[in-house]
Amino acid sequence: MAPMAVRSRTSRGPGRVRNYGPAYAGPAGIWLTVFFVAPLLVIVAYSFMAKGLYGGVEPRFSLEAYRSLANSVFLRVSMNTLGISLVTTVLAILIALPCGYYMARSNRKTLLLMLVIIPFWTNFLIRIYAWIAILGNNGFLNALLLRAGIVAAPVQFLYNQVAVTIVLVYTYLPYAILPLYSTIEKFDFSLLEAARDLGCTRRGAIFRVLLPNIRAGIITAVLFVFIPTFGAYAVPLLVGGKESYMLGNFVAEELTRTRNWPLASAISMVITLVTTLGLWLMFRLQGKAPQAKDPARSGGERRAP
Amino acid sequence: MLHFSPPFAIIPPVPSRPATIGGKRNELKGSDVSIEGVSKSFGTFTALRDVSMVIRKGEFYSLLGPSGCGKTTLLRIIAGFDDPDGGEVSLDGTSVLNLPPNERHVNTVFQNYALFPHLTVFENVAFPLRLKKTPNATVRSRVGDYLELVQLSSHAEKMPAQLSGGQKQRVAVARALINEPSVLLLDEPLSALDAKLRQHMLIELDAIHDKIGITFIYVTHDQQEALSVSDRIAVMNAGQVLQIGTPHEIYESPATGFVAAFIGETNMFEGTVESVEGTMVAVDVTGLGRILVTEDEPPAPGSKASVVVRPEKIRIDTERPAPAKRTDINFLEGSVDEPIYSGSSTKYYVRHQSGTMLKVIKQHANWSDEGPEIEWKDKVYLSWSADDAYLLGAS
Numbered sequence: 151m152a153p154m155a156v157r158s159r160t161s162r163g164p165g166r167v168r169n170y171g172p173a174y175a176g177p178a179g180i181w182l183t184v185f186f187v188a189p190l191l192v193i194v195a196y197s198f199m200a201k202g203l204y205g206g207v208e209p210r211f212s213l214e215a216y217r218s219l220a221n222s223v224f225l226r227v228s229m230n231t232l233g234i235s236l237v238t239t240v241l242a243i244l245i246a247l248p249c250g251y252y253m254a255r256s257n258r259k260t261l262l263l264m265l266v267i268i269p270f271w272t273n274f275l276i277r278i279y280a281w282i283a284i285l286g287n288n289g290f291l292n293a294l295l296l297r298a299g300i301v302a303a304p305v306q307f308l309y310n311q312v313a314v315t316i317v318l319v320y321t322y323l324p325y326a327i328l329p330l331y332s333t334i335e336k337f338d339f340s341l342l343e344a345a346r347d348l349g350c351t352r353r354g355a356i357f358r359v360l361l362p363n364i365r366a367g368i369i370t371a372v373l374f375v376f377i378p379t380f381g382a383y384a385v386p387l388l389v390g391g392k393e394s395y396m397l398g399n400f401v402a403e404e405l406t407r408t409r410n411w412p413l414a415s416a417i418s419m420v421i422t423l424v425t426t427l428g429l430w431l432m433f434r435l436q437g438k439a440p441q442a443k444d445p446a447r448s449g450g451e452r453r454a455p
Numbered sequence: 456m457l458h459f460s461p462p463f464a465i466i467p468p469v470p471s472r473p474a475t476i477g478g479k480r481n482e483l484k485g486s487d488v489s490i491e492g493v494s495k496s497f498g499t500f501t502a503l504r505d506v507s508m509v510i511r512k513g514e515f516y517s518l519l520g521p522s523g524c525g526k527t528t529l530l531r532i533i534a535g536f537d538d539p540d541g542g543e544v545s546l547d548g549t550s551v552l553n554l555p556p557n558e559r560h561v562n563t564v565f566q567n568y569a570l571f572p573h574l575t576v577f578e579n580v581a582f583p584l585r586l587k588k589t590p591n592a593t594v595r596s597r598v599g600d601y602l603e604l605v606q607l608s609s610h611a612e613k614m615p616a617q618l619s620g621g622q623k624q625r626v627a628v629a630r631a632l633i634n635e636p637s638v639l640l641l642d643e644p645l646s647a648l649d650a651k652l653r654q655h656m657l658i659e660l661d662a663i664h665d666k667i668g669i670t671f672i673y674v675t676h677d678q679q680e681a682l683s684v685s686d687r688i689a690v691m692n693a694g695q696v697l698q699i700g701t702p703h704e705i706y707e708s709p710a711t712g713f714v715a716a717f718i719g720e721t722n723m724f725e726g727t728v729e730s731v732e733g734t735m736v737a738v739d740v741t742g743l744g745r746i747l748v749t750e751d752e753p754p755a756p757g758s759k760a761s762v763v764v765r766p767e768k769i770r771i772d773t774e775r776p777a778p779a780k781r782t783d784i785n786f787l788e789g790s791v792d793e794p795i796y797s798g799s800s801t802k803y804y805v806r807h808q809s810g811t812m813l814k815v816i817k818q819h820a821n822w823s824d825e826g827p828e829i830e831w832k833d834k835v836y837l838s839w840s841a842d843d844a845y846l847l848g849a850s
Contacts, residue, residue, distance in 0.1 A: 343536050344569035346556040348583040349634065358586075362573040 190422075197415035205409035215412035219420070224400070228420070231396040234311060234386075235379040238318040242326040242375045243368065245319070250330035250367075251360075255339070263331070266324050274321070278388050281317050282308060285389070309391035317385050325374035333367025334360075369432045377425045397421050485669030486546040486560065486637035487512050488533065493542030495528055502528040503539070504694045510672060510687075515664050517673045517681040520691035521717065526674045527566075529691075530640050533672065534563050546637065562631040563640040567647065568623045570615035576602070576626050577611040583634045601629040604663065621652045628663065638670040645680065657684055678718045682706060690714050712847050715763050720802075722769075722813050723847075724762045728754050735783070736846060738762050742809030746785050747841035754846065761847045766814040768843035771803060773827055775836045783841040789813065791833045805835055813837060 200212040218224075253262045269277060284290045285307035292304040307313055337360065345355035361368070383398030390396070397417055404414035488510040495503040503525045510516045518526040531537040533544055535556035544552055551559050570579050577598055578585070584594045602608045605625035615623060624644055631639055644660070645653045661684045664671050675681050681688050682702040689699045690713075698710040709715035712723060726740035731753045738746050738760060746762050754760055770776070775786070789805040792812065803815045815837060817829070829835060 338567070338569065340565055340567060340569045341571060343534075343556070344563070344565055344571070345582075346536070347534060347561075347563045348630065349557045349586045351555075351557060354586065358582075359571055359573075363571075365573075 193415045193418050196411055197419050199412050201410050201412050205411060207411050212412070215410075215416035218413055219416055224417075227395055227397055227400050230311075230394065231380060231382075231398075232424070234315055234318065234394065234396060235376055235382075238315055238322065238379045239372055239376045241315070241319045242323050243330075243371055246323060246326035246330050246371060247368075249327050250334050253327070253331045254334040254337070259335075266327050266331075269324065275384065275388075277321070278317060278385060281313075281320065281389060285313055285316075308389055309394075311390070311394040314382075314386050314390040314394040314396075317389050318379050318382060321385065322375045322379060325378075326371040329370040329374060330364065330367045333364040333370075337363055366436060369436050373429060373432050376428055380425055380428075381421050484637070484667070485513050487548070488638055488670060488672065489543075489545045489548070490529070490533075491543040491545075493529065493532060493539045493544065495525075495532065495537065495539050501694050503532075506542070506691075506694070506696055508689055508696060508699060510670060513668050513670055515661070515671045515673065515684055515686045517675060517685040517688045518691060519675055519678060519681040519688050519718075522676055523693075524691040525694040526676075526691050527642055530563075530642055530672065530674050533638070534561055534640055535559050560636050561638045561640060562634055562636040563642060564624075564627045564631045564644045566643045568615075568627040568644075570623055570626055570630075572615055574615075575611065576607060576613050576615065576618070579615065579626055580630045580633055582630060597633060598629075601633050604632070604666075605629045605659075620648050621656060624648065624656060625659075628660070632663075632667065636669065638672060639667075641671060641673045643674055643676065645675075646677075653680070660684065682718070690717065692717070708845060709763070709847075712761060712763070715847065720766050720814055720816070722764050722766060724811070726760065726762060728756050728758050728760050730756055735841060736760075738846070742811045743787060743807060746844070747783055748844045748846050749783070749841045750846045754848065759848075762844055763847055764839055764844040766802065766816040767800075767818075769813065769815045769837050769839045771805070771815045771817050771829060772836045772838070773829060773833060776838055781840075784838050785841065785844075787813070787837040789835055789837060791829060791831055791835055794829065794831060801829075803829065803835070805837060 196207050197215050198211055198213070199207040200210055200214060202208050253259060253266075256262055282289070286292070287304040287306065287308075289307070291307065292301075295301045295305065341359050341363070342355045345359045346352070350358060381398050382396055383402060386394050386396045386399055387402075390399075397420065401414045401417045401421075404410045404417065490506060490508050490510075493503055493506045494501075506525070506529060518529060520526050528537060532539050533551075535551070535554060538552065543550055546560060551561075571582065574582065580598045580601055581594050584597060589597075598611075599608065602611055605628055607622060607625050607629065610618065610622060615626065618626065624647075627644070641660070645656055648656060657680055660671075660673075664684075673681070673685065682705070685702055687699060687701055688705050690697045690705060690709075692713050698705060698714050705714065706718055709718060715721045715723065724738075724740040724743060724746065726738040726743075726746065729737040729739045729745065731737075734749050734751055734753060736748045736750050736753045738748060740746050740762060748762050787807055789807040791803050792806045793804040795802040795804070800816050800818050803817065805813045805815055807813060
């Protein structure tokens with residue numbers, strides 16, 4: 151939008167400035183077209199085709215894939231996925247909020263920020279295996295409980311929805327903490343004192359003043375956690391059981407074992423659709439935030455001194 | 456109470472409407488605030504040491520001092536944002552130290568205004584009422600009254616970011632007053648405004664104070680602000696109260712060299728008391744010679760003392776003034792080192808033969824004032840009355 155404005159303003163003048171904006175966006179545009187838009191279109195196309203005999207697709211139009219979605223197994227897995235994603239998102243935000251608040255008020259911000267980022271230095275799969283080592287029957291937690299005499303036999307922590315949720319929350323927590331931290335960091339904490347001064351309790355000040363003002367950060371955090379969780383594959387595969395089967399696993403199974411590519415594509419389409427819906431919903435919420443209504447603040451979150 | 460009646464052509468009067476706000480002029484409301492032996496340290500830094508003062512009901516009381524002197528810390532302790540390490544703070548004789556900020560009958564106008572950016576002007580002012588679940592109709596009329604008090608009725612639906620600095624300041628005042636506190640704390644409320652607007656807002660604040668009649672405690676580092684509106688001023692430095700008094704007392708008889716230097720400009724010469732005759736003290740000042748000063752409680756001859764005289768009390772002439780019959784006038788000769796023109800007056804840095812530099816402020820001439828313009832390098836004669844100078848003990 152900005153380059154357009156520049157062009158329309160300058161084109162009237164005598165010393166017309168050529169606008170190279172689109173050219174600058176070129177490399178990224180080509181990259182995204184080749185590796186994102188094109189594959190997506192292939193998936194859309196596959197979902198409307200017939201199943202090939204030995205995998206692959208037969209190039210003719212068919213609604214068979216979408217028709218076969220209308221069964222109780224798919225519905226149950228969908229609900230399961232939605233449930234796990236929502237719970238994970240809520241938990242991650244609830245943990246990330248006080249965390250981000252503390253980080254923003256600390257005078258060792260860089261150190262704390264490093265601590266949040268350090269887990270990314272280790273491979274994602276290795277971190278999941280680390281959780282297996284902690285939660286497994288011969289794992290660290292059970293060993294601790296047994297030695298303390300709290301339980302007589304190892305507790306089955308792994309291979310259920312709880313384990314999947316725990317590991318998902320763990321995995322995506324930094325994605326919730328970082329946007330929350332960055333908005334809370336810009337928050338003017340004297341507003342909390344003003345709220346207290348005007349009669350708010352400590353809790354009241356958080357709910358009436360802090361949360362409304364960091365809304366943009368909360369929305370970003372929700373999206374950053376919900377979207378990847380809804381398409382999760384590795385976590386439910388490694389620490390989940392039958393009950394925690396998610397759509398991502400469904401896709402993988404149709405793709406590799408059942409070899410029903412149109413069905414796998416159709417399920418992918420459902421995942422894309424739901425996450426897009428979530429995105430749209432959140433953007434609408436953000437649009438309702440008072441900041442966005444205000445022209446003086448549309449430039450960003452900066453506050454006049 | 457010190458009144459400051461604004462010339463109406465320049466400053467719009469505060470509307471004299473709502474009967475719900477304030478009451479009769481000069482009717483004293485609010486609370487007495489008593490501070491006894493309050494101390495506060497942050498780590499190794501001592502912000503306040505054994506500070507005591509009594510602020511009377513309805514007073515416009517200023518805490519004046521340079522940044523870091525502890526004035527804001529004291530304000531925050533009264534508001535309840537910080538706890539003192541020792542001492543007592545009470546309102547009308549009842550300690551408030553155990554009350555959280557939201558339960559003290561005290562409201563604050565913050566330095567950066569601290570308006571809630573997510574709420575409109577109306578909702579910002581209504582905030583305290585909403586907390587108390589006040590019925591909507593009451594909220595509308597009360598907020599309307601207070602917005603009118605600060606002349607912002609037409610801006611009720613704007614967001615804070617759309618307001619100018621002066622308007623934000625008024626919203627902050629209205630929001631702090633709507634709870635009808637018995638004490639209003641103002642933390643350098645004008646420091647973010649430009650000079651002209653600051654003067655205007657100061658007069659408005661004073662008018663609001665007259666109207667509401669509650670106790671105002673006003674923190675500032677600007678001596679001009681403090682002098683022009685305060686009933687009394689407490690001058691602070693390095694966590695201690697140096698002097699408490701009316702603006703006149705603080706300016707005309709400062710208790711210490713710091714107060715003298717901080718409140719307005721000053722000339723200070725160190726010397727030794729030579730002789731005392733009644734209240735007339737002769738001080739031998741190094742370089743300047745014998746200087747006369749009137750002092751009610753004269754020090755003993757031989758003791759060290761500083762002579763202090765304000766630059767505007769010194770007369771500057773290009774010719775030696777006619778020898779007066781008065782014996783209390785001090786005369787010095789010197790040359791103008793630097794004239795600094797500042798519109799309504801000029802400040803001259805005058806170098807005495809001995810090298811001592813004196814500051815002199817001369818109001819600009821009107822028709823009755825004759826004589827040539829004084830310029831750079833001119834030889835000048837300085838004179839002042841012993842009554843206009845005062846003595847400070849050796850520091």
